[in-house]
Amino acid sequence: MTSTSTLRFVLGAVAVAVVTLPAQSPRSVTVIAYGDTRFTDRTNVTATNPQARAALIARIADEKPDAILVSGDLPWHGGVVDDYEQFRAETKLWRSRSLRLIPALGNHEFSQCKPEACLANWWKTFPELNGRRWYATAVGDNVRVIALDTMSVLTSGSEQRTWLENEIAALPNAVEYVFFTLHHPPVADIQTRVHVDHNPRPNEIALAELLTETARTSSRRFVVIAGHIHNYERFLQDKVLYLVSGGGGAVPYEVDRTPRDLYQGIDFPNYHFVKLTITAGKLRGEMYRLDEASAPAPHFTVKDTFELSAGGAQLDVSH
Numbered sequence: 001m002t003s004t005s006t007l008r009f010v011l012g013a014v015a016v017a018v019v020t021l022p023a024q025s026p027r028s029v030t031v032i033a034y035g036d037t038r039f040t041d042r043t044n045v046t047a048t049n050p051q052a053r054a055a056l057i058a059r060i061a062d063e064k065p066d067a068i069l070v071s072g073d074l075p076w077h078g079g080v081v082d083d084y085e086q087f088r089a090e091t092k093l094w095r096s097r098s099l100r101l102i103p104a105l106g107n108h109e110f111s112q113c114k115p116e117a118c119l120a121n122w123w124k125t126f127p128e129l130n131g132r133r134w135y136a137t138a139v140g141d142n143v144r145v146i147a148l149d150t151m152s153v154l155t156s157g158s159e160q161r162t163w164l165e166n167e168i169a170a171l172p173n174a175v176e177y178v179f180f181t182l183h184h185p186p187v188a189d190i191q192t193r194v195h196v197d198h199n200p201r202p203n204e205i206a207l208a209e210l211l212t213e214t215a216r217t218s219s220r221r222f223v224v225i226a227g228h229i230h231n232y233e234r235f236l237q238d239k240v241l242y243l244v245s246g247g248g249g250a251v252p253y254e255v256d257r258t259p260r261d262l263y264q265g266i267d268f269p270n271y272h273f274v275k276l277t278i279t280a281g282k283l284r285g286e287m288y289r290l291d292e293a294s295a296p297a298p299h300f301t302v303k304d305t306f307e308l309s310a311g312g313a314q315l316d317v318s319h
Helices: 050-063 081-090 092-096 115-125 159-169 202-215
Strands: 003-011 014-023 028-034 067-070 101-103 134-138 143-147 177-181 221-226 232-237 240-245 272-279 282-290 300-309
Touching (some): 028 177, 050 092, 050 272, 081 092, 159 202, 232 282, 232 300, 240 282
Parallel strands (some): 177 221
Antiparallel strands (some): 003 134, 028 272, 134 143, 282 300
């Protein structure tokens, strides 16, 4: 059984376009999430790993998801048009299989260009988003995806925050899960030695505070998927699941894991994607790690698994 969903693009608090798209039955929805791909010329093997990018793209295509969430830093430099062309060339397989992409802006989308030119390149690549830096869409009847822009203000009273509060308040009754895809993480392992500048910022911490307050009385499960840190992390804070999934190909980052991180794996590098499957109201998450980027036949291993109910406690079966 299929139904239709509405893709509602927004600018500020005002919906400016409505497009009807096919959606899957609420009985089963599969979403792939990852980020920090840094598409660029394949001769660049320092800022990003083209072999890892290719292996991830092929395996994600094989998963046949209902949607692919990319949490920012899609190009190496947003001011370089060829980087977006490289993205289109490398993901031709996704388009040939009619896979649906839901992207969010990151800091590299604003690299080597003035903001207006950067956004022009972004909207040329994703014309369906033209004029919108943040937006919401349905993936099936019971899953809502909200793509946020962490290069814009998210604190109380801002345009994006006001829109977000209204969007949450207006969620359809059928929605059980709300996925937030964004670049900078609201919750992460706090670093004191390396990559300290990638620790959560006040802008995104304000989002976590909003979700904490909202989750207290909500029957819905909030799942936040960020990138920016080129590794994998998982947290459950105030009923909200926070994932860091920045293993899309960019130069990998080691992290010092804190006790709050529900993933304590020591594998490095951590090129990976996260598969989120919702069936009969339960969410199952799996982190697929690329074992060897340079292998002739790339192989993936499930390195983390977890389960959630829509509004109840976490059922953790991680390993």
